[in-house]
Amino acid sequence: MNDIPIVALVIILVILIFLSAFFSSSETGMMSLNRYRLRHLVKSKHRGATRASKLLERPERLIGVILIGNNFVNTLLASLSAVIATQIWGDAGIAIATTILTIVIIIFGEVTPKTYAALHPERIAFPAAVILTPLLTLLSPFVWAVNQITSGIMRLFRLQANTGSGHHLSTEELRTIVHEAGALMPRRNQNMLLSILDLERVSVNDIMIPANEIEGIDLDDDLEAILEQIARSRYTRLPLYQGEINNVVGVLHMRSVAKLIKSDEPVTKELITEQAFEPYFIPENTPLHTQLLNFQKENKRLGLVVDEYGDIIGAITLEDILEEIVGELSTKEDVEDQDIVHQDDGSIIIDGTSNIRDINKALHWELPTEGPKTINGLIVETLEAIPQANTCVQIGDYRFETLQIKDNLIKSVRAYSIEE
CATH class of the missing domain: 3.10.580.10 (CBS-domain)
Structure with missing residues (x-):
């Protein structure tokens, strides 16, 4: 190798750095793909998504081929840089090459490509699948051997290799996904989906x-x-x-x-x-x-x-x-009989029999819904008595003033949001 010109060695070194960046970004890109969007693209017959989906069916094989390629390239990088450094600086070149190569690999072979792949996984994973698919076929014996050794070590330490599918969403996880859909989903559609998920919470x-x-x-x-x-x-x-x-x-x-x-x-x-x-x-x-x-x-x-x-x-x-x-699903007649009426002074007149959940929805308030179902019940529970005259009471961040009391029932109240 000492007979090869330094320029040629440097060119090979640069190519190896690009290969290291490719394997690093491929790993991050493949693992960062949104599995649900990937399934949608596969159903739409997207070629890149189909290749990536097939590779991800056996993630241990995918990771195996990426790590074999990455480690082979990095080992070759270390050897080649040592040869180049020795030719330029002599024996001291090994220490210099180690320092420089460590910085170069961290910046250009790891952090930069992995960060980009994490931000734009589809741009990296789909093209990378074109290369990784035949590479996996070529290196399948080595990948199989590595996976067998890995499985043996895990069994030795009584670690479970298969922990079950992690792609099933709970109701709370699905609710978070709908919340984070943002501009990708109209606000009304988001509210409808969230309301459907909330049906099991409401009786x-x-x-x-x-x-x-x-x-x-x-x-x-x-x-x-x-x-x-x-x-x-x-x-x-x-x-x-x-x-x-x-x-x-x-x-x-x-x-x-x-x-x-x-x-x-x-x-x-x-x-x-x-x-x-x-x-x-x-x-x-x-x-x-x-x-x-x-x-x-x-x-x-x-x-x-x-x-x-x-x-x-x-x-x-x-x-x-x-x-x-x-x-x-209101009609004009329903609008005329509103239970919640805004006043010019910023207060709100609320019918005493109004449902607390309806009030929270209409005013975006957070009144407690675990106990009484109506404003009348909530105020009576808070006071621990039926008020005999107009009374003011504060519940959380909201203040209520009873306006009409009849037949042991609070007919109407004036409400304020303290924060507003």
């Missing part, structure tokens, strides 16, 4: 209509009052009950009543009751994602929520669950 009693707000038909009322109520109702389905909501006898669909009224037969309470179908009861702690499937399975749109004693404590519709996913 029917978190979003149900309380029993005292259920609009139903009391069969003890006069027939004229019942028909007038049916004519004025905005709902498609109404519970039929006798005296109180716990004595429910069925659920009436307005379409059935319309057919009954159009017929020549006189309308009676008995005929109305005959048109009703069996009520559908739901345990109060049923998760929303389960109830969504139950509605689909049972072909139901309205359910009556019951507690552990069988008493009806509320009602929930399929629309209520869909609103948890896509947001409010």
